[in-house]
Amino acid sequence: MTWVYAFQDAQDLGRELLGGKGYALAEMVRLGFPVPPGFTLTTGACRAYLERGAFPEGLWDEVREQVTQLEEATGKRFGGSEGLPLLVSVRSGAPVSMPGMMDTILNLGLTLEGVRALAEETGNPRFAWDSYRRLVQMYGEVVLGLAPEGFKRLLERAKVLAGAERDVDLTATDLQGLVDDYLQYIKDQGQNFPNDPWLQLEGAVRAVFDSWNNPRARTYRRLYGIPDDLGTAVNVQAMVFGNLGDDSGTGVGFTRNPATGERGLYGEYLKNAQGEDVVAGIRTPQPLERLRESDPELYREVADVAERLEAHFREMQDFEFTVERGRLYLLQTRTGKRTPAAAVRIAVEMAEEGVISREEALLRVDANALPGLLRARIDPDRASEPVAEGLPASPGAAVGHAVLDAETAESWAGRGLPVVLVRPETTPEDISGMYIARGILTARGGMTSHAAVVARGMGVPAVVGVAALSLNLEERSFRLGDRNFKEGDLISLDGATGKVFAGEVALSEGESGAYLQRLLEWAEPHRKLGARANADTPADARRARELGAEGIGLVRTEHMFFDPERMPWVRALILAETEREEREALDRLFAFQRADFMGLLEAMDGLAVTVRLLDPPLHEFLPPLVELERKEAAGELAPGEVKVLAQVRRLHEANPMLGFRGVRLLLVRPEILRMQTAALLSATRALQEQGKDPLPELMIPLVSTPEEVEQTLAVVREVFAEFDLSLPVGTMIETPRAALLAREIAPLVDFFSFGTNDLTQLTYGISRDDAGHFLPHYLDARTFAHDPTERLDEAAVGRLLEIAVREGRAANPNLKLGLCGEHGGEAHSVRLAHGLGLDYVSASPFRVLTARLAAAQAALHS
Numbered sequence: 115m116t117w118v119y120a121f122q123d124a125q126d127l128g129r130e131l132l133g134g135k136g137y138a139l140a141e142m143v144r145l146g147f148p149v150p151p152g153f154t155l156t157t158g159a160c161r162a163y164l165e166r167g168a169f170p171e172g173l174w175d176e177v178r179e180q181v182t183q184l185e186e187a188t189g190k191r192f193g194g195s196e197g198l199p200l201l202v203s204v205r206s207g208a209p210v211s212m213p214g215m216m217d218t219i220l221n222l223g224l225t226l227e228g229v230r231a232l233a234e235e236t237g238n239p240r241f242a243w244d245s246y247r248r249l250v251q252m253y254g255e256v257v258l259g260l261a262p263e264g265f266k267r268l269l270e271r272a273k274v275l276a277g278a279e280r281d282v283d284l285t286a287t288d289l290q291g292l293v294d295d296y297l298q299y300i301k302d303q304g305q306n307f308p309n310d311p312w313l314q315l316e317g318a319v320r321a322v323f324d325s326w327n328n329p330r331a332r333t334y335r336r337l338y339g340i341p342d343d344l345g346t347a348v349n350v351q352a353m354v355f356g357n358l359g360d361d362s363g364t365g366v367g368f369t370r371n372p373a374t375g376e377r378g379l380y381g382e383y384l385k386n387a388q389g390e391d392v393v394a395g396i397r398t399p400q401p402l403e404r405l406r407e408s409d410p411e412l413y414r415e416v417a418d419v420a421e422r423l424e425a426h427f428r429e430m431q432d433f434e435f436t437v438e439r440g441r442l443y444l445l446q447t448r449t450g451k452r453t454p455a456a457a458v459r460i461a462v463e464m465a466e467e468g469v470i471s472r473e474e475a476l477l478r479v480d481a482n483a484l485p486g487l488l489r490a491r492i493d494p495d496r497a498s499e500p501v502a503e504g505l506p507a508s509p510g511a512a513v514g515h516a517v518l519d520a521e522t523a524e525s526w527a528g529r530g531l532p533v534v535l536v537r538p539e540t541t542p543e544d545i546s547g548m549y550i551a552r553g554i555l556t557a558r559g560g561m562t563s564h565a566a567v568v569a570r571g572m573g574v575p576a577v578v579g580v581a582a583l584s585l586n587l588e589e590r591s592f593r594l595g596d597r598n599f600k601e602g603d604l605i606s607l608d609g610a611t612g613k614v615f616a617g618e619v620a621l622s623e624g625e626s627g628a629y630l631q632r633l634l635e636w637a638e639p640h641r642k643l644g645a646r647a648n649a650d651t652p653a654d655a656r657r658a659r660e661l662g663a664e665g666i667g668l669v670r671t672e673h674m675f676f677d678p679e680r681m682p683w684v685r686a687l688i689l690a691e692t693e694r695e696e697r698e699a700l701d702r703l704f705a706f707q708r709a710d711f712m713g714l715l716e717a718m719d720g721l722a723v724t725v726r727l728l729d730p731p732l733h734e735f736l737p738p739l740v741e742l743e744r745k746e747a748a749g750e751l752a753p754g755e756v757k758v759l760a761q762v763r764r765l766h767e768a769n770p771m772l773g774f775r776g777v778r779l780l781l782v783r784p785e786i787l788r789m790q791t792a793a794l795l796s797a798t799r800a801l802q803e804q805g806k807d808p809l810p811e812l813m814i815p816l817v818s819t820p821e822e823v824e825q826t827l828a829v830v831r832e833v834f835a836e837f838d839l840s841l842p843v844g845t846m847i848e849t850p851r852a853a854l855l856a857r858e859i860a861p862l863v864d865f866f867s868f869g870t871n872d873l874t875q876l877t878y879g880i881s882r883d884d885a886g887h888f889l890p891h892y893l894d895a896r897t898f899a900h901d902p903t904e905r906l907d908e909a910a911v912g913r914l915l916e917i918a919v920r921e922g923r924a925a926n927p928n929l930k931l932g933l934c935g936e937h938g939g940e941a942h943s944v945r946l947a948h949g950l951g952l953d954y955v956s957a958s959p960f961r962v963l964t965a966r967l968a969a970a971q972a973a974l975h976s
């Protein structure tokens with residue numbers, strides 16, 4: 115069994131055995147790049163070590179042999195005290211990049227005798243002592259597990275004693291004294307720094323192997339589904355020094371710009387420095403571009419490396435290099451991280467350059483990142499410092515006048531003012547205000563709080579859980595950090611970063627851009643799933659159509675009622691005591707809805723528009739009970755409000771999510787059902803008469819029995835008959851019972867649309883509005899691998915879908931199947947929908963892009 119391979123002998127052994135770093139080093143040696151020589155202890159050696167709790171037999175013989183080879187290659191001696199000593203770096207490298215693993219140790223092999231030799235040979239005692247100082251510190255922290263603060267304190271003290279401002283101002287003598295302090299500190303902690311290079315090496319290798327099982331690494335693996343039995347490799351590599359003078363340095367290069375995706379060398383370089391100095395941000399490196407003038411030869415060399423690396427790996431590379439006395443060495447290369455916009459451009463351009471296929475380009479882009487490309491953004495170059503920060507709950511940027519309650523939001527927005535709703539937290543009573551606000555800001559709540567969930571659903575930018583926000587509702591003022599604001603002051607927020615700004619901040623419009631267009635064009639022929647949008651207004655519908663939506667999968671008709679102009683009529687309908695009052699309210703609402711439906715159907719001419727009948731509990735349209743009761747207690751109730759209070763009390767529900775809503779409401783108050791059906795038919799007829807091609811569908815929410823469907827259909831058919839016009843009718847499948855009774859329900863309808871938001875809540879027994887108390891903990895503790903409201907649960911909700919699909923189709927071969935929960939715009943869930951053989955998914959307009967790409971990716975995967 116071979117446990118150890120020199121870089122030049124490790125070719126073709128693969129990433130699994132060599133780890134990512136070792137694999138890339140071997141590849142670079144194969145390509146003939148200047149790489150400092152070294153060797154890799156394989157993941158197999160790590161696995162063997164972890165299994166038996168001891169190094170496998172023969173491992174150290176092989177290591178000794180490799181070190182001898184290194185000595186020959188470099189002409190230096192490991193642990194030598196004459197001439198230049200051979201120093202190495204010990205670098206961990208798992209098959210998949212994994213934070214939490216042991217850090218790199220540099221300058222290993224240096225001893226007190228070696229320091230003197232190094233000082234003599236380089237004529238630079240400061241460099242020699244600094245190298246030793248760094249080794250002792252890294253070894254102490256990483257291998258001996260001592261607190262970094264201990265070393266930091268001693269370093270600070272040394273600087274004070276020497277009157278030095280920066281680390282680099284410490285002299286050789288200062289550093290020598292610091293080393294003594296370090297060694298004493300290590301002793302005081304009951305540990306020992308070995309002055310023997312072989313003991314150093316053994317300690318370091320052991321620490322890397324052991325770090326595979328440290329808690330952070332374990333958590334990371336669980337989080338990303340990485341198997342626990344891969345193990346990590348260890349790379350031992352001869353040191354090169356970028357800190358030997360102005361003809362030395364260290365840098366990082368990207369083969370394309372990681373922010374924009376633009377082709378060409380990009381990166382940073384720091385003269386007279388070691389790699390870790392760049393990472394630690396001790397000094398500010400200069401753009402690589404400057405080398406073009408200051409050192410054209412080096413620039414050309416690096417640019418040439420970049421080009422060849424990318425051609426070889428067929429992917430944008432991020433590489434590390436060091437220049438020692440004018441000689442370039444490569445230390446690492448890997449697939450470069452990039453922004454979503456850069457990812458799209460790079461994938462498209464690489465396909466157009468013929469480096470990868472179009473299919474590969476499609477698979478290289480994270481579909482979930484696409485909507486972010488379209489949202490308006492705070493322009494970071496023109497923004498002031500944020501005054502506070504919270505959780506980035508709903509992406510997009512907003513600027514508006516701060517308003518402290520939903521009512522004010524409605525009235526100011528009604529006057530045409532942009533508003534940002536600022537609340538301690540939100541409740542269903544705030545919905546109409548949230549709907550009309552440009553942005554939402556709350557002091558409390560997590561990523562799944564009411565404010566966060568509703569804002570995302572509505573596509574309103576939101577920042578929640580801003581600890582530095584406190585409101586004074588009496589005085590209509592609030593504080594953000596250490597600044598005071600009054601209601602009406604302008605504020606800005608960025609729902610993608612969680613930042614909150616005072617005043618008006620410049621926004622830049624998001625855009626889909628030519629590269630994204632091309633990528634999505636390439637996706638079209640592969641995709642089997644249709645992509646519709648959830649939209650409630652003609653503007654949203656047009657937007658969705660531009661983004662490629664092939665119809666509307668969900669119109670939430672209640673959103674049409676939240677408009678401040680209409681709210682009084684909804685209230686009048688709910689509170690009506692005489693038939694005349696009810697009739698008048700219905701007539702008004704009919705006119706509003708008919709106009710809305712016409713707008714939507716016209717915008718989607720020739721494409722299906724699925725209209726869901728009224729779904730939410732009625733109390734959402736009424737003034738909050740607590741507010742009315744407060745007034746009552748204070749004797750401030752207006753005469754008209756006495757009746758309202760009684761009604762609100764009567765309709766108040768302990769658990770509205772499970773209460774008087776959906777089909778239940780429609781069957782108890784069929785006049786609403788009739789009004790909505792008639793409005794849709796009337797709009798359809800009017801458009802048909804104009805020669806248009808409206809294609810509406812009617813959808814019944816929250817059913818759990820076939821009888822509910824039959825009874826609803828009976829009413830709907832009467833209205834169809836009155837108009838002498840009929841439409842496809844379907845049901846939401848959003849209760850577990852409906853999914854399990856698909857066989858009975860399917861023959862009654864033309865389509866099912868899986869309402870996976872409610873179906874998820876009802877399957878788990880979770881209310882999204884209340885999940886904030888435990889969901890963050892569950893996700894932290896990995897009780898839930900993912901937030902099921904974001905990513906569709908395959909195990910149980912997926913199983914219900916599977917049953918409903920299979921039994922529904924068996925009972926009604928013409929049944930059309932869609933999915934209209936928020937999951938319809940999430941890539942993993944789209945893949946699940948593809949696997950289930952659904953006809954389409956439907957998501958909020960921006961997320962249609964995700965649906966389109968993810969659907970193509972799912973088809974390419976299967």
Ligand code: ADP
Nearest residue numbers: 150203205218351352353354389390434445446
């Ligand atoms: P990471 O995985 O955190 O990037 P690395 O193993 O790449 O860790 O090492 C950390 C830093 O040390 C990098 O800047 C790297 O370039 C530098 N480094 C690693 N090995 C050597 C070496 N043999 N000679 C010089 N610098 C090195």
Ligand code: MG
Nearest residue numbers: 389434445446
């Ligand atoms: Mg590195």
Ligand code: MG
Nearest residue numbers: 815848869872
């Ligand atoms: Mg629902």
